[in-house]
Amino acid sequence: MPAAEIGVIGLGVMGANLALNISDHGYEVAVYNRTVAKTRAFMAEAGALSEKIIACDTLEALVDAIRPPRPIILMIKAGDPVDQQIAALQPLLDRDDLLIDAGNANFRDTIRRFKALEDSGPTFLGMGVSGGEEGARHGPSIMVGGKRDSWQRIEDVLTAISAKYEGEPCAAWVGEDGAGHFVKTIHNGIEYADMQMIAEIYGIMRDGMQMEPAAMAGVFAAWNDGPLDSYLIEITADILQTQDDESGKPMVDMIVDAAGQKGTGRWSAIESLRIAAPAPAIEAAVGARSLSAMIDLRTKAEAVLGVPGQGEFDLGATTLDLLEKALLAGKVAAYAQGFSVMAAASKEYGWHLPLPVIARIWRAGCIIRSRFLDDIASAFTATPDVDNLLLTPEFAQIVTDTDRALRAVLAEAIRKGQPVPALASAVAYFDQLRRSRGTANLIQAQRDYFGAHGFVRTDAEGEAHGPWHSEE
Ligand SMILES: NC(=O)C1=CN([C@@H]2O[C@H](COP(=O)(O)OP(=O)(O)OC[C@H]3O[C@@H](n4cnc5c(N)ncnc54)[C@H](OP(=O)(O)O)[C@@H]3O)[C@@H](O)[C@H]2O)C=CC1
Numbered sequence: 044m045p046a047a048e049i050g051v052i053g054l055g056v057m058g059a060n061l062a063l064n065i066s067d068h069g070y071e072v073a074v075y076n077r078t079v080a081k082t083r084a085f086m087a088e089a090g091a092l093s094e095k096i097i098a099c100d101t102l103e104a105l106v107d108a109i110r111p112p113r114p115i116i117l118m119i120k121a122g123d124p125v126d127q128q129i130a131a132l133q134p135l136l137d138r139d140d141l142l143i144d145a146g147n148a149n150f151r152d153t154i155r156r157f158k159a160l161e162d163s164g165p166t167f168l169g170m171g172v173s174g175g176e177e178g179a180r181h182g183p184s185i186m187v188g189g190k191r192d193s194w195q196r197i198e199d200v201l202t203a204i205s206a207k208y209e210g211e212p213c214a215a216w217v218g219e220d221g222a223g224h225f226v227k228t229i230h231n232g233i234e235y236a237d238m239q240m241i242a243e244i245y246g247i248m249r250d251g252m253q254m255e256p257a258a259m260a261g262v263f264a265a266w267n268d269g270p271l272d273s274y275l276i277e278i279t280a281d282i283l284q285t286q287d288d289e290s291g292k293p294m295v296d297m298i299v300d301a302a303g304q305k306g307t308g309r310w311s312a313i314e315s316l317r318i319a320a321p322a323p324a325i326e327a328a329v330g331a332r333s334l335s336a337m338i339d340l341r342t343k344a345e346a347v348l349g350v351p352g353q354g355e356f357d358l359g360a361t362t363l364d365l366l367e368k369a370l371l372a373g374k375v376a377a378y379a380q381g382f383s384v385m386a387a388a389s390k391e392y393g394w395h396l397p398l399p400v401i402a403r404i405w406r407a408g409c410i411i412r413s414r415f416l417d418d419i420a421s422a423f424t425a426t427p428d429v430d431n432l433l434l435t436p437e438f439a440q441i442v443t444d445t446d447r448a449l450r451a452v453l454a455e456a457i458r459k460g461q462p463v464p465a466l467a468s469a470v471a472y473f474d475q476l477r478r479s480r481g482t483a484n485l486i487q488a489q490r491d492y493f494g495a496h497g498f499v500r501t502d503a504e505g506e507a508h509g510p511w512h513s514e515e
């Protein structure tokens with residue numbers, strides 16, 4: 044009788060830690076990695092937990108080591124490798140076995156794989172996992188998509204290994220086929236916006252106020268005791284006070300300012316545009332990462348255009364308080380946009396995404412975990428059908444309370460040439476959202492003028508045209 048209750052394929056950063064987490068919770072786990080040397084190194088480092096882990100050098104050995112029906116978690120590089128791994132596994136698995144792709148897959152790939160395997164098997168689940176290395180080892184946030192009964196087969200182990208928020212597991216089934224990976228994608232889109240806004244505030248402190256990293260660390264640490272309390276603010280404080288042993292300088296100053304991106308932020312922006320659910324903070328964050336990577340261009344532009352004066356950002360004695368409030372305002376816009384993209388996608392793809400549940404499973408374990416998410420969870424629980432987070436009384440109040448600070452910070456940043464693309468997108472979002480009479484009447488007139496696209500009159504139903512070319 045095979046011993047293992049579950050398998051893990053992929054012993055990279057995430058898979059190795061997930062396997063240790065599973066065995067730490069008393070489950071016997073079989074593991075496989077394409078590069079066998081990595082499996083050896085993993086077992087050597089697993090310590091006492093190695094007694095509950097079966098190392099397998101081939102896929103056949105892995106399949107033989109797991110009790111059927113076999114749950115197998117794939118935690119490998121997203122994209123083609125997942126298709127290749129499924130193709131290699133399919134002949135070895137039974138119809139009832141359960142393959143769970145836990146990488147950062149594009150939800151469209153997940154839907155395709157789900158449909159391709161629906162008739163032939165194995166059963167397929169797409170699972171978003173967040174929390175990085177630490178989360179995978181000690182409790183990630185887990186977002187599962189696929190058939191609900193497939194989730195129920197693996198629910199015990201996933202809730203056991205997930206993070207807990209006040210005892211509540213941060214793992215849930217969120218909908219059919221690609222729903223889990225869609226929710227993880229939007230989680231990452233919000234993560235991009237949150238990180239970009241923090242980086243913009245850091246830029247104001249560094250270049251506009253000429254603060255040293257250690258001083259900034261103190262400010263972020265203090266903010267972590269207030270409404271911005273979150274993992275990303277906590278690690279920012281930690282990063283800013285870390286020294287580089289080699290140079291003796293602050294570590295952050297020794298890092299090239301070109302941000303990497305693996306796709307999920309861009310997919311969030313693309314999907315929001317595709318379903319016409321605007322997420323300008325996420326778009327700005329993706330654009331900022333792309334521009335950050337163009338160092339040669341930025342260097343040439345600085346030589347041609349010059350860089351505005353440094354050290355001139357000054358809003359008086361309350362500057363740091365205003366920065367804190369501006370960051371909170373930006374964060375509210377980014378999360379409101381991320382959740383509204385999920386609400387729109389839920390309708391578009393028929394998923395019935397449970398927004399209160401999603402907010403609840405993001406309160407611990409994941410990269411965007413924060414006190415703020417508990418407030419979002421409460422707001423969505425009280426008003427689950429609200430059109431936009433900003434319309435809930437709690438968040439409308441935060442917008443009111445932080446509005447003046449956001450405008451003051453943006454005005455000063457723009458005057459002094461500090462780049463603030465994501466924060467600036469927040470104020471534009473607020474200002475457009477709250478105006479019942481916008482300016483798209485002029486756009487409609489222009490469209491009708493050049494392309495006879497028609498418009499709706501304010502005083503009549505149906506399509507109308509303007510008298511633009513009456514003299515021709
Ligand atoms: N790092 C993070 O913070 C997070 C990552 N993720 C996602 O989890 C997944 C794994 O990430 P992570 O552990 O960081 O990545 P790593 O780069 O640490 O590990 C990649 C793993 O994928 C395997 N792999 C790569 N190509 C193939 C292939 N063609 N066939 C079979 N196996 C392959 C590698 O095997 P080999 O050793 O043989 O190269 C290795 O086990 C990704 O989808 C990632 O986006 C999700 C949440 C957080």
Ligand SMILES: O=C(CO)[C@H](O)[C@H](O)COP(=O)(O)O
Binds near residue numbers: 234305
């Ligand atoms: O999923 C994650 C965190 O939630 C991964 O760390 C992911 O790689 C982050 O995205 P990127 O590499 O594009 O910054």
